[in-house]
Amino acid sequence: MGLFRKGNLSSILQRIFGKKHAKIGIYGPPNVGKTTLANRILRDWTGDIMGSVSEVPHETRRAKWKKDVKVENGNSSLLMDIIDTPGIATKVDFKDFMNTYGLTKDEAKRRAKEATEGVIESIKWLEDIDGVLLVMDSTEDPFTQVNVTILGNLEARNLPVLVAANKIDMENSSPATLKSAFPQHPVVPISALTGYNADNLYTNMVKHFSKKQRKKKRRYST
Amino acid sequence: MTKKEEKEISFNLVSRHKLDQLSSDEKLKFILKEVKNGKILVLEQGLTAMEQASLIENTMREIEHDTFIGVEMEGYSADQSSFIQKIFGMIKKPRMTLIGPANLLKTIRKDSNMIQTKIIPGKGS
Numbered sequence: 001m002g003l004f005r006k007g008n009l010s011s012i013l014q015r016i017f018g019k020k021h022a023k024i025g026i027y028g029p030p031n032v033g034k035t036t037l038a039n040r041i042l043r044d045w046t047g048d049i050m051g052s053v054s055e056v057p058h059e060t061r062r063a064k065w066k067k068d069v070k071v072e073n074g075n076s077s078l079l080m081d082i083i084d085t086p087g088i089a090t091k092v093d094f095k096d097f098m099n100t101y102g103l104t105k106d107e108a109k110r111r112a113k114e115a116t117e118g119v120i121e122s123i124k125w126l127e128d129i130d131g132v133l134l135v136m137d138s139t140e141d142p143f144t145q146v147n148v149t150i151l152g153n154l155e156a157r158n159l160p161v162l163v164a165a166n167k168i169d170m171e172n173s174s175p176a177t178l179k180s181a182f183p184q185h186p187v188v189p190i191s192a193l194t195g196y197n198a199d200n201l202y203t204n205m206v207k208h209f210s211k212k213q214r215k216k217k218r219r220y221s222t
Numbered sequence: 223m224t225k226k227e228e229k230e231i232s233f234n235l236v237s238r239h240k241l242d243q244l245s246s247d248e249k250l251k252f253i254l255k256e257v258k259n260g261k262i263l264v265l266e267q268g269l270t271a272m273e274q275a276s277l278i279e280n281t282m283r284e285i286e287h288d289t290f291i292g293v294e295m296e297g298y299s300a301d302q303s304s305f306i307q308k309i310f311g312m313i314k315k316p317r318m319t320l321i322g323p324a325n326l327l328k329t330i331r332k333d334s335n336m337i338q339t340k341i342i343p344g345k346g347s
Contacts, residue, residue: 090278091292091324092285109287116282123279143332145295149278152271181334 021079022209025125028135029146030057030087030115033166037135037192038064038084044198045069050084056101058115060086063125073206080209085125086118088146126153131160131209138165138173138189142181151182162208163187164201169194231262231326231341238267246270250277257323258290262341268297268319277321294327296320296337 026034038050051064065083092115097108132154136142154161163182165175168189175189188204190197234256241249250273256263269277274295281293297319320327320337330338 088278089292090281090295092282093291093324094287112285112287116285119282120279123275126275141332143334145274145297145329145332148297149271149274153275156271 020210021081022130023081023083023128024131024133024205024209025083025085025129026133026135027085027122027150028087029137029144030089031055032087032135032137032140033192034087034135035060035084037133037164037166037190038066038082040192040195040198041071041082041202042066042069044195044202045071050082056097056103056111058087058089058092058111058118060084061111061114061118062086063118063121071202071206073203076206076210078206078210080205083125083129085122086115088119088122088150089115090145092116092119126157126159129159131162133164133205134161134185135164135166135192136178137167138175138178139167139170142178151185160208160211161185162201162204164192165189166192169196232260233262233264235264236266241265241267246273246276249273250280253277253321254280254284254293257293257321258284260323260326262320262322262327265297265319265321268316270316290323292324294320294322294324294329294339296329296332296339298334 026038028034033053035051035053039053042048042050046066046069048066050066051060053059063083063085065081067081069080069082071078071080092112094105094108094112097103097111098105103111132150134147134150134154136147151161163178163185165173165178165187167173168175169191173189175187179187186204186208188197188201190201192198244252249269253263253265254277277293277295284290285292298317320339322341326342328340328342330340332338
């Protein structure tokens with residue numbers, strides 16, 4: 001049993017040089033543009049897409065992932081597994097799908113049931129990722145409990161997080177509000193829809209998610 | 223014309239002392255049971271981020287289309303502990319948190335200084 005077994009060696013190299021491969025979760029509340037951003041990243045770096053998007057909340061109800069997405073930044077690069085997670089919410093009311101979006105009762109109930117399962121799946125994934133791209137809607141109030149809960153979890157687990165202040169193509173967007181709300185985290189304004197400022201996001205992803213991090217696996221304590 | 227009878231709404235303040243006596247699992251069971259019974263709770267000492275995530279997870283398992291659509295929860299996260307505080311194991315506790323049934327309690331606005339909510343009348347237990 002030598003000192004430089006495979007696990008030890010890769011661990012030592014990672015500590016010295018940082019990560020070369022990372023599992024990155026795209027998180028956020030419903031309808032902030034997580035899948036649109038996942039599609040943007042994949043289209044730009046693999047030519048593929050992740051999934052369908054919709055104005056009806058909870059369109060993504062099962063986590064989807066794409067392995068080995070190589071994102072480059074000048075001379076450096078990072079190989080990522082990108083996981084597009086279902087939106088996290090504290091409530092799911094099937095009547096919203098009927099009254100606001102015109103779904104039938106059966107469709108609405110099925111969507112609501114699947115949405116609750118999706119939220120559980122998203123939370124479970126937190127145990128198994130190396131970093132998070134937290135998508136927020138820059139036209140909305142940033143202090144939602146879901147945002148606060150997700151950020152608190154990531155801080156407790158010591159996971160790196162990059163906030164994507166999405167929808168800056170909208171007239172009433174205010175990425176500056178997001179920056180002042182979460183000064184302890186890097187915030188990158190972006191329009192996942194148009195691709196505006198996507199290059200800046202990729203630069204930050206490679207820099208930020210390559211850093212050495214020591215994950216904590218704690219369940220309840222902060 | 224008969225005036226529609228409005229149900230009473232329970233609004234309970236839960237002390238730090240009571241919460242300290244409960245394990246995380248017990249705390250989450252207590253909260254969810256009370257909220258499912260239509261009560262609004264103000265926790266003197268809020269939940270940790272991990273507990274909040276577990277509460278969301280447990281809430282999703284309990285959702286029933288016609289009777290329970292989830293929770294409304296608002297609070298402020300704990301302040302960051304300083305380096306010295308971390309060395310001496312002085313971890314700051316999360317601050318006050320408001321939790322209620324989502325069909326009854328609605329957040330109007332939240333910023334770093336104030337949480338504004340409204341109670342939707344006629345839907346309490």
